[in-house]
Amino acid sequence: MATIEQTNEVGAPASRGGSPGHDPHATATGVTNLKLGMWLFLASDCLFFGAFIATYLLYRGRDTVGVGPKELFDIPFTSATSFILLMSSLTMVLALAAIQRNDIRRLRIWLLATALLGATFIAGQVFEFTEFNREGLNLTTNLFGSSFFVTTGFHGAHVTAGIIWLMSLWGLASRGRLTQKDSERVEIAGLYWHFVDVVWIVIFTVVYLVPQPGPTGS
Amino acid sequence: MRLQRTRRAIHKRWWIPALATLALVLNACSTESGPKNHQNSLRPEGKYAKQIDNLFTPVLWVAVIVGVGVIGATIFMAIRFRRRPGVDVRPKQTHGSTPLEIGWTILPAVILLIVAVPTVSTIFDLDEKPKNPIEITVVGKQWWWQFDYPKTDSGKAVVTANEMHIPTGRDVLLTLEACDESLPNGQAQADGSTSPGCNVLHSFWVPALAGKRDVVPGRENQMKVHADEEGVFLGQCAEYCGLSHANMRFRVIAQSPSEYEAWLESQREGPAVDLAESDAEDLFAARFQCGNCHTVGDSGVSTYGPNLTHIASRATFASGYYELTRSKLIQWLMDAPSLVPMQSEDCRLGSPGTIEGAICVGMPSFTNNTPNGDTKKYPDMTRSEAETLADFLLSLK
Amino acid sequence: MTTVTGALTTARRPFILRRPMKTTGVSSWFTTIDHKKIGIMYGSAALIFFLVGGLEALLIRLQLAGPNGTVVSAAQYNELFTMHGTTMVFLVGMPMAVGIGNYFIPIMIGARDVAFPRLNAFGFYVVCAGAIFLYSSWIPGINGVPNGGWFGYTPLSDTPMTAGFLPGHGPDFWTIGIIMLGIGSTTSAINFIVTILNMRAPGMTLMRMPVFVWMMLVVAFLTVFAMPIITVALIMVFFDRSYGTLFFQPAAGGDPLLYQHLFWLFGHPEVYILILPGMGIVSEILPVFSRKPLFGYAVVVFSGIAIGFLGWGVWAHHMFATGLGPVAISAFAVSTMLIAVPTGVKIFNWLSTVWRGSVQLTTAMLFSLGFIAMFTIGGLSGVLHSVVPADTQQTDTYFVVAHFHYVLFGGLMLAVFGGMYYWLPKVFGRMLNERLGKLNFWTMLIGFNLTFFPMHFVGLYGMPRRTYRYDSGLGWDVWNLVETIGAFIIAMSTLIFLTNVIVSIKLKRGAVAGNDPWDGRTLEWTTSSPPPEYNFADIPEVEARDAFWHDKYTEDDEGRLVPLPSGGADAGGGGGQQHHIHMPSPSFYPLVMAAGLIPLGYAAVYRSFVWLGIGALTLLYGLYAWAIEPATEPEPESAPARTPEPAV
Known part of the structure; x- marks a missing residue:
């Protein structure tokens, strides 16, 4: 919904009596309302993922039943999808650079590329989930199953929302409704996208890479 | 002026x-x-x-x-x-200091x-851990307290309910548990065994003897109590634990060490009356299947409901809310949820946790809520049947 | 006017309703994005739920009036105390503060609106959706009134229904409802922070802001950081209960204490989310009716911030009986004592504000002084809880019930009532009756103390909380009866307040307020009562703290107050210049989007794809239309420019 609020000019009078020379677009902090609002949302979301990751860490190695990370994780595969997601941050930067110099054709290409890379990541996650499920891990198997699926699942939901967001920007751009002066909209979407990437780096490190105290497999 | x-x-x-x-x-x-x-x-x-x-x-x-x-x-x-009317006070404007x-x-x-x-x-x-204490395990169940006295050199383990006996002048170390073999819904383990089922949070509180300590499932909290003089001290669960939280009372009975030892010894004994030799056997075992949740034959085992082997030695029953009298006991046997609210509809004749789809916590009513209307399979209790059962139970000193 | 880029005319926006343009009339309330109207709606909703929660409290008190009460059943009692707590915290305390903040923050900082007007409306409707969803659980046949307590401790609340710990859908309605309310609070908190940081009038530096605005800023930050934590905990509870995950299932190794840590990591900041607005309100009222500036403004502000920070380090004092070990417990005991210091500092500063002032004992002032006294009692019993061994006797007893009612009712609600008497004249243009007001105050104070002071005693005498009955012969009977009588006096007092509002405002019997009925100090008193839609014809230029006071008064050499010749007072007047003030346009979509949440809630509880479809379509349509329509509809070229009347 952050694509929408474009209201830092709320109530700006057509002619501001009393303070000529005062820029009606200026804010007290110098950051636009939209961007400040987005930063606050992301700060809030940090604690959202923080709480999930903390739960995962607390429950590491507590299981006595079911399959665990040692049997399931395919680090090369997940590294590849993580790399793909990381690359999408790069294309996101390029998309923003494109709209800032009013290059709408490149903007569309890079937006689409970002969304596609994100979708590839999600596809990888879906594959991973089904694979784990086939090997006997589901939400109810053990604490690892519960905390792994819910933590990464909510991250996946964030990425999916981001893809929808990027695609709607792409749709607007395709119909010529996104021009240079709307670059902030892309920038806000980019903030969100980079944030989701960074969260994945943390999840990938903490959940996949940090050595697991092994549960007894069966 | x-x-x-x-x-x-x-x-x-x-x-x-x-x-x-x-x-x-x-x-x-x-x-x-x-x-x-x-x-x-x-x-x-x-x-x-x-x-x-x-x-x-x-x-x-x-x-x-x-x-x-x-x-x-x-x-x-x-x-x-x-401010008084008509007086214009102009106070000094102090901003801070x-x-x-x-x-x-x-x-x-x-x-x-x-x-x-x-x-x-x-x-x-x-x-600080007390030196050479009496050790008792307290198990919080919905909605009553079970007290386990461990096996010692001098005798076998004792399981009792609602009334905890302790000797005066000696530290008592309580281990508080909410997970117990007698509780349903344990987790199946890799080696084929099942972990103990767990109950909800409770909090053990005897204000006259100690501050409260929560009973946390999955953890073994400990606390110590000490009674200076002989007496009966009341306690109550202090952590919200569902429907009948308000009724989850208990009492601590502090006795002289010799009386305490005598009590423990009497609890270790077998039942005063053997079920097989009483006229309540068919009612208890077959017709109403009380044995699904209780035992009257061994004071050393933990069951889903209170261990009844020495029930007549207690002054109270029904999670300590009522004094143990014949009339109350009859009322209880016939329709327990009318005395203490419990979630025990449709759970007659089944071991706890085994009845498909039934929500089953506590003692069922044997006169109301007959499941499926099948009165043959799920018979209603008559007053004379209840009297027979009550008289049997009251003989279990 | 190209305020919004890419703006489309209605015709070019597919599937979009015609933009509502009316700003008056009943229908305008559903589409309004005016922060003042939204503030009024928040306040009204909070007041309605105060009555609902109060009714629940009366039933609880009736049940406990004597031993072995039979007014309600055990199951109903458990539902009542769960809903009473949930209602008072999430549907009264928070929306009330947000309502007052919505109305007055922009005016107090000299802004025309909040930063995100539509998001503001959305936040309100989400709170409404959450409230409707929660209370819909009382519809016969739904069998799902929350019954696990407002704290929803696990494994009672997260264990699947079939285990029989809690029957019905209660915890499901509770978790989903609170998650919704959390979304609403978070949006409004983000809105407040951006508004306060970005939209202050020229010259309104942070250290010139009214203390109320400061406290709301701290509250908003606390909300932004606390809400995601409870959301995660509730998601895990919901998944445990509905999808069989094992987060808090001890048999599988899950830790019920983790839930308590997460809950109180949210729950303790939540306490300050509730009480800091009250402190802010009192900090506005005391100086006005003492004719003195707030003593130690900077210290009051910084102690508020300090409380906000320290509030994150004390959560485990709600868990002293859970067996965390002596080291952790000692640390939390000390941090809890520490937080009493900034709180005490505030009380001393308030008293120094009144000291040697010219104290006008209006109803608003009486409520504020009552706040200081009652909040002090609540604070001191809080200090007693930091004495951990004593707390193990007091926690989960009526002593704690007494403590937090002294903080939240004696603190927050007395301040809110004071704030109503102080600010409603600005909101509706009519004064409330002072005679009824004083009756309101004294009955409230007496009823409140009769209800809650004896709870200290019965708690220490051994009466636990959340018990639907108690036996006779325990010595609690008399005090419980007194408490019930007190509760009915509070109810009577509330009726007096409602009568006052209806008679004075609705029936227009109250005196016309005028711009500045109290000789106020801050910007809201420079504009008309009620303020115009755009708040100020001219954005005020601020040169000092208590900006309006400096237009009216100065100090002589001894520091005594000296009135300035009149004429300097019309700071916001604007001298009749004609302005064209274009405000953001009303919108349907905040309401539409929020309405989509209710079916989504049912979809989660009942795992129904029909509800999911209805909810998702409504939500997505609202989102789409919201994204397509501009914040401000361009005005037709021919429209006559609105000419605001001078504000003064």
């Missing part, structure tokens, strides 16, 4: 309710006060509860003095500086520091 007099008159009127309130507060809060209900934290009857009370009382006095000071100041200022701010930052900090020192030392004191 006139103005001053009115002001003084108002002061006088103000002090009457203020003093009355103060007297009330002090009377209510001073040590050794309040009802002698054996559940009063202000009338401690054991050394640990007394230690808590000795810490609480002086801090309470500090709080009362500060509170009376602040509230008195508020009332005083409201009267002293109030650094020395004052520093002063009233440091003052409460110092008071709290003085409070913190004995607080922390008492925390560590109370946490």
Whole structure:
């Protein structure tokens, strides 16, 4: 919904009596309302993922039943999808650079590329989930199953929302409704996208890479 | 002059309710006060509860003095500086004062520091493991307390309910558990066994003997109690644990060491009357299948419901809410949920946790809620049947 | 006017309803994005739920009036105390503060609106959706009134229904409902922060802001950081209960204490989310009716911030009986004592504000002084809880019930009532009756103390909380009866307040307020009562703290107050210049989007794809339309420019 609020000019009078020379677009902090609002949302979301990751860490190695990370994780595969997601941050930067110099054709290409890379990541996650499920891990198997699926699942939901967001920007751009002066909209979407990437780096490190105290497999 | 007099008159009127309130507060809060209900934290009857009370009382006095000071100041200022009609007071505009701010930052900090020192030392004191204690395991179940006395050199284990016996003058170390083999819904393990099922949170509280300690499933909390004199002390679950939380009471019976030993020895014995030899056998075992949740043959096993092997030796039943009388027991046998609300609809004739789709916590009614209307399979209890069962149970000294 | 880029005319926006343009009339309330109207709606909703929660409290008190009460059943009692707590915290305390903040923050900082007007409306409707969803559980046949307590401790609340710990859908409605309310609070908190940081009038530096605005800023930050934590905990509870995850299932190794840590990591900041607005309100009222500036403004502000920070380090004092070990417990005991210091500092500063002032004992002032006295009692009993061994006797007893009612009712609600008497004249242009007001105050104070002071005693005498009955012969009977009588006096007092509002405002019997009925100090008193839609014809230029006071008064050499000749007072007047003030346009979509949440809630509880479809379509349509329509509809070229009347 952050694509929408474009209201830092709320109530700006057509002619501001009393303070000529005062820029009606200026804010007290110098950051636009939209961007400040987005930063606050992301700060809030940090604690959202923080709480999930903390739960995962607390429950590491507590299981006595079911399959665990040692049997399931395919680090090369997940590294590849993580790399793909990381690359999408790069294309996101390029998309923003494109709209800032009013290059709408490149903007569309890079937006689409970002969304596609994100979708590839999600596809990888879906594959991973089904694979784990086939090997006997589901939400109810053990604490690892519960905390792994819910933590990464909510991250996946964030990425999916981001893809929808990027695609709607792409749709607007395709119909010529996104021009240079709307670059902030892309920038806000980019903030969100980079944030989701960074969260994945943390999840990938903490959940996949940090050595697991092994549960007894069966 | 006139103005001053009115002001003084108002002061006088103000002090009457203020003093009355103060007297009330002090009377209510001073040590050794309040009802002698054996559940009063202000009338401690054991050394640990007394230690808590000795810490609480002086801090309470500090709080009362500060509170009376602040509230008195508020009332005083409201009267002293109030605007009078026709008098245009133009007060001096004070914006702040650094020395004052520093002063009233440091003052409460110092008071709290003085409070913190004995607080922390008492925390560590109370946490210290007692030497050579009696050990009892307390199991919190919905909605009653089970007390397990472990096997010792001198005899076998004892499981009892609602009434915990302890010797006077000796530390008792309680291990608080909410997971127990007798509870349903344990997790299947890799080696084919099943982990103990777990109940919800409870909190073990005997105000006259100790502060409360939560019973946390999956953890083994410990606490110590100590009774100075013989007596009966009331306790109650203090953590919300569902429907009948309010009824989850118990009592601690402190006896002289010799009486305590005698009690424990009597509990270790087999039942006073053998079920097989009583006329209640068919009712208990087959017709109403009481054995799904209870036992009357072995005082050493933990069952889903209270162990009834020595039920007649207890003064209370029904999670300690009712005195054990024949009439109450008959009422209970026929329709327990009417005495203590329980979630036991549709759970007659089934082991706990095994009935498909049934929500089953507590003792069912044997006169209401017959499942499926199948009266042959799920018979209703007649009064004479209940009397037979009650007489049998009351013979289990 | 190209305020919004890419703006489309209605015709070019597919599937979009015609933009509502009316700003008056009943229908305009559903589409309004005016922060003042939204503030009024928040306040009204909070007041309605105060009555609902109060009714629940009366039933609880009736049940406990004597031993072995039979007014309600055990199951109903458990539902009542769960809903009473949930209602008072999430549907009264928070929306009330947000309502007052919504109305007055922009005016107090000299802004025309909040930063995100539509998001503001959305936040309100989400709170409404959450409230409707929660209370819909009482519809017969739904069998799902929350019954696990407002704290929803696990494993009672997260264990699947079939285990029978809690029957019905209660915890499901509770978790989903609170998650919704959390979304609403978070949006409004983000809105407040951006508004306060970005939209202050020229010269309104942070250290010139009214203390109320400061406290709301701290509250908003606390909300932004606390809400996601409870959301996660509730998601895990919901998944445990509905999808069989094992987060808090001890048999599988899950830790019920983790839930308590997460809950109180949210729950303790939540306490300050509730009480800091009250402190802010009182900090506005005391100076006005003492004719003195707030003593130690900077210290009051910084102690508020300090409380906000320290509030994150004390959560485990709600868990002293859970067996955390002596080291952790000692640390939390000390941090809890520490937080009493900034609180005490505030009380001393308030008293110094009144000291040697010219105290006008209006109803608003009486409530504020009552706040100081009652909050002090609540604070001191809080200090008693930091004495851990004593707390193990007091926690989960009526002593704690007394403590937090002294903080939240004696603190927050007395301040809110004071704030109503102080600010409603600005909101509706009519004064409330002072005679009824004083009756309101004294009955409230007496009823409140009769209800809650004896709870200290019965708690210490051994009466646990959340018990639907108690046996006779324990010495609790008399005090419980007194408490019930007190509760009915509070109810009577509330009726007096409602009568006052209806008679004075609705029936227009109250005196016309005028711009500045109290000789106020801050910007809201420079504009008309009620303020125009755009708040100020001219954005005020602020040169000092208490900006309006400096237009009216100065100090002589001894520091005594001296009135300035009149004429300097019309700071916001604007001298009759004609302005064209274009405000953001009303919108349907905040309401539409929020309405989509209710079916989504049912979809989660009942795992129904029909509800999911209805909810998702409504939500997505609202989102789409919201994204397509501009914040401000361009005005037709021919429209006559609105000419505001001078504000003064």
